[in-house]
Amino acid sequence: MTPSATLAAPLAPEQELQVGEVLFEAGGMGPVWQLQTGALRLDRVSREGPRFMQLVLPGDLLGLELLAAYPYAYTARALVPSRAVARQPVTEAERRLILVEGLAQQQRRIEDLVALRTGPAQDRLKHLLLLLVPADMPWSGTVAELALPTLKDMAAILDTAPETVSRIFANLRRTQILDTRQRQSASFSLARLREVEWPTGMTRSDGLLRQPQAPEAA
Amino acid sequence: MTPSATLAAPLAPEQELQVGEVLFEAGGMGPVWQLQTGALRLDRVSREGPRFMQLVLPGDLLGLELLAAYPYAYTARALVPSRAVARQPVTEAERRLILVEGLAQQQRRIEDLVALRTGPAQDRLKHLLLLLVPADMPWSGTVAELALPTLKDMAAILDTAPETVSRIFANLRRTQILDTRQRQSASFSLARLREVEWPTGMTRSDGLLRQPQAPEAA
The missing domain is CATH 2.60.120.10 (Jelly Rolls)
Structure with a gap:
C-alpha cells in the first residue's frame, strides 16, 4: 500500500x-x-x-x-x-x-x-476477478475476501448478461473456487481460481466449468 | 492523402x-x-x-x-x-x-x-469495415472499393470464427450492401453500410441480417 x-x-x-x-x-x-x-x-x-x-x-x-x-x-x-x-x-x-x-x-x-473481451464468458470473468485482487493479498491456498463490483457492472465490463455472470458464480461455487458470495464481496481460493485460468488448457478440460457456457464459446 | x-x-x-x-x-x-x-x-x-x-x-x-x-x-x-x-x-x-x-x-x-468487441458479430464486423474506409473515400451512395484483411485477420480482431465472418459477408451480399468480394477487397455501398449500423435500432429490426446471427447475440 x-x-x-x-x-x-x-x-x-x-x-x-x-x-x-x-x-x-x-x-x-x-x-x-x-x-x-x-x-x-x-x-x-x-x-x-x-x-x-x-x-x-x-x-x-x-x-x-x-x-x-x-x-x-x-x-x-x-x-x-x-x-x-x-x-x-x-x-x-x-x-x-x-x-x-x-x-x-x-x-x-x-x-x-x-x-x-476474448473467449468464453467464464474465462473473461476469471480474468476480471484476478485483476481485482489487491497486490498485497497473499496468493497462498487460503481463502481471501474480495470486494466485488455489482453484477450489472461486471456484465457491462465483460459484454455479457448479468444472468450469465450470476450463472458462472454458481459454477465457481459448485467447483469450490468460490466460498461464499455476498452482495458486494466474495471469498475465493485465489490459488484455485488462478489454476483454472492458467494455462487455458486446464479450463477447456474442466467439464463442470465448461458445460453450461457452451453457447458462448467463440 | x-x-x-x-x-x-x-x-x-x-x-x-x-x-x-x-x-x-x-x-x-x-x-x-x-x-x-x-x-x-x-x-x-x-x-x-x-x-x-x-x-x-x-x-x-x-x-x-x-x-x-x-x-x-x-x-x-x-x-x-x-x-x-x-x-x-x-x-x-x-x-x-x-x-x-x-x-x-x-x-x-x-x-x-x-x-x-461489443454486441453481435455482425455489428462488430460492420464497425471494422467502417474503420477501414480511407478518409478520402466519398460517402455518397456510389459503390466503393475497399481493401480487406484476410478472413483470419478479421476473425482475430473480432474474436470470432473465420466461418462467422464469411457468413456475415454472405448476408451483406444478400442485402445488397456488399457488391462483390474478392480475396483481398470488396465493393461496398458505404451509405448503406453506414445506415444499417447507425442507429443500432435499424439493425435489430432487419430480419434478414439478424436471423443467422442469433446464437451470437449477447
Missing part, C-alpha cells in the same frame, strides 16, 4: 469513493488523479446513456487529457470502495514522466481489455 | 508494406512510426503464438515505448497494403507533442476496441 496523504495537505487532495460514487464527470475540468486502492470504470456518456470504456486499477492515472487542456473525456465511477489522490505535476520533466507513465499504463489496460 | 516523402530523404524513411508484411518485431529497437495509409495489427507474441492486441489506422503513431528507451512491445503487421513513415522527434517539445498525440490516439483506439 502507498502511504496515504493526510486529508489536510492542500497539494495532494485525496478522495474516498463508495461503490457507484463518481470521481469526475465527462466534460468537467480538474486535476489528474491516480488510483490508490479499489477499481473504477470509465464511461463514455452519450444519448443512450453511459457506456463502459475502460477499467482503472491501482496505480493508474486518470484524466491525462487535462495535461493537454482538454476536459475529462469520460466519467469515472467506483466499482468497489476506492481511494484516489490528485497528481499535480509542476515541472516540465514531471509532466513528461506522467505522460510516459500514462502511455505504458494505457498499453497494459488495452491488453486487459482484450482479455476481458 | 498526405504528400509522400521521397524515398531518398534520409530523415524520413518510408516503408511500403504488402499484406502480411511486418513493420517491426516485438523486442526490436527502431524509430517511432506513423501510419500514412492502410491498416496494421499489433500482436503480443507469446509461446502460444501471436495474439491480436490493437488495430492501427492512418495517422496513428507506433512504437511510442521507444521514446522511453524500451524495445517495441508488439509485432506490427500489415492487414492491407499500407505505408508508414518514421517520426523522429528532435526537441523536447516535439517529444512531448508526440506523447500527447499518442495518448489521444490510444484513447480512440480503446473506444474502437470496445466497439469491435
